[in-house]
Structures are given as structure tokens and as C-alpha cells.
Amino acid sequence: MVDSRVSEDKAMRVVEDGQLIATFFFGPHMFGLPVEEVIEINKDLEVTPVPLAPPYVAGIINLRGQILTAINLAKRVGLKYELKEEANYHNVICGTRDEPVSLQVERIGDVINVPAHLIEPPPADIDGLDVKYVKNVSKLPDRLLVILNGDLVRASH
Template sequence: MSGSTYVTFSLGEHLVGLPVDRVQEVLGALPMTPVPRADGRVAGLLNLRGQVVTGIDLRSRFGLPTGEEGTGTVVVRSPGGPVALVVDRIGDVIDVDDPQPPPATLVGPIRDLVRGAYVLADSLLLDVRLDAVLSLDR
């Protein structure tokens, strides 16, 4: 079985990742314009080189307590165009193989948003189900 390449980032204590082919670009913190009466998981809108992009607060989406200000933005490809995910910290691009089922210790919304996990030397990488994350009706 051949490995996969993932872009990693942190949300609280969790190391999470997305397949590199779903990621358009990785940026630092970007200013977001709040959207009145929007879903609480929507961080706002941002201007990405002239294109208006919706920002999703991934910490809120995963049901994690509010904490540190997101210092990273991961712009992902979706059928409707790019979407910006606000994350705590940007990680590395790594190669992984041998996916495992999601850990039984995951509870709350994060449980349904993780496809599986990869055991790394010093941590566990959670494989995010991006389409589920982008579907705010769940």
C-alpha cells in the first residue's frame, strides 16, 4: 500500500490533517469580516486576492472550547470554490501510511468529522473528513 501526503495543523491538543491535493494554500492569520446572523461556526469572510472566501472556525466546528486565537488559515478546494479553515497552528507536510480507525476517545462533533488516524512517532494525526466539515447542516 502506498502512502499519502498530508498537510497538518493543530486544534488544541489535536494534530489534524488533510490530503495535500485538497489544500490550495496555507497562510498565516487573515483578517475576517464578521457575517451578521451567520452560523457560529462561520468565522467570517475574507478577501483572498480579490475573491471573497468564507472562513470556517475549525475549533468551533469540532466542538472544541474557544481558546487561542487562530494563527493559521488553510485554504481548501471545494466544489463551490475555495473555503478558508481557521486553525490554531500550521504544522508540516508529511507522508503517512497505514490508516487506523478513529480513536474511541473522540467525543462530540469531532467524532463525525474524522475519517481515521495515523500513528506518528510522537503523536496521532487525525484524518479530517473535509466534505463533512464543509457541510454546516450537520
């Protein structure tokens, strides 16, 4: 029999040494949000367009009776990348359970533990996107992880 306290203590040490980040991709860019901001991930939810909505709002989705705003992440962060309008995006449901939103992304990555010493403030400029939506960055061995400011990405203005 395994003592669950030992497992929990070990998990806490891992988190204390860094931050658990749920990762996802749009084009060549790797984005992430702290796992505590992610509620769930869904593929290919039907999006109903909303007339006169801002360009980054793909529409609304019905998630088990709850209506959510679907935000195209690439458009929201000003990503300079050719968007596939007909793509079947993945939906990262994030925010609070009372006011969740769906971030539409091209591909889902893994949940990774980013060591605290590798998390840095964002540079003044990141090629191809608006840095105001970036909370932190982390230089991973093979690429740059852009940790989003979830509050700003979800904000309606």
C-alpha cells in the same frame, strides 16, 4: 543533469506507499487533510464577521478578490478547548478552486507521508471532538493524527 523521471517515479512510490497529509494544530490536537485538498496556507487574513452566521463561521475573507467563508476549525469539530478569540489564526485554504473555504487553525505543521498501514478508521469516540468530521486517524510515534473529512468540515450545514 538529473533525470526528472527518476525523481517523479521516486515521489510516486512514496505516495503509493501512503498518503501525503498537510498537518495543522489546534490546542493539543494534530489535524490533517490530504495535500490534494489544500490549495494554499495564509497567515492573519482579515476576517469580516457575518451576522447570524452559525457559531463555527468566523466570517468571510477576501482572498485576492475571491470571497471565502472562514471556518473556525475548533468550533466546527466541537473541540473542547479554550479558544483565543483574539488569536491571529493561520488559514488553510481548502476545497476546490471554484468553492474554496478557509479553515482557521492555531499552528501549521509539516506535510508528512503517512504509511498506508498506519491509516485506520476513526474510533467511535475521540476525546474532545465530534468524530463525524473525522475520516481516518493515524497513530504516529508521538501523537494521534486526526485526518479530517474535508467535505463535511466545509459543508454549510
